[in-house]
Amino acid sequence: MAKVPSPLQSKSITNSVSSPSETAESAVSPAPKPAAPAAKKGKPAAKASVAPAAAEAPAVKPAKAHKPKLVRDSFTIPKDEYQVLESLKTRALELGQHARKSELLRAGISALHAMNDRAFLKAVGAVPTLKTGRPKNV
Numbered sequence: 001m002a003k004v005p006s007p008l009q010s011k012s013i014t015n016s017v018s019s020p021s022e023t024a025e026s027a028v029s030p031a032p033k034p035a036a037p038a039a040k041k042g043k044p045a046a047k048a049s050v051a052p053a054a055a056e057a058p059a060v061k062p063a064k065a066h067k068p069k070l071v072r073d074s075f076t077i078p079k080d081e082y083q084v085l086e087s088l089k090t091r092a093l094e095l096g097q098h099a100r101k102s103e104l105l106r107a108g109i110s111a112l113h114a115m116n117d118r119a120f121l122k123a124v125g126a127v128p129t130l131k132t133g134r135p136k137n138v
Helices: 024-028 045-060 079-094 101-114 117-125
Strands: none
Touching: 079 101, 101 117
């Protein structure tokens, strides 16, 4: 009588069983992939077979954290509002959270973005308009 290897010992055994639930290999194998969409008219069939392979390649590699592109900008701010910004930095430190000026400005932008239209217009209307450009040196 010939010795039959166990499905757990070798993964190279051909699947001659009619029901996939009867083998250990089928219990471990991933779910079947959905069929690729039909190729458009005029497109060669070879491209359709290459597209799924290209889509699978990023799944194999670990995804890198995408760094957002940063933009440097300058603006004019009244001295009293700048002092408010400094007091907010101090307040954050007292609460145990270090905050840079840029982080406070970004938090303010985020808060404005979250407001409804009425509150947003009220907040923007409370800020006086400044003359653009650099201030004159005295």
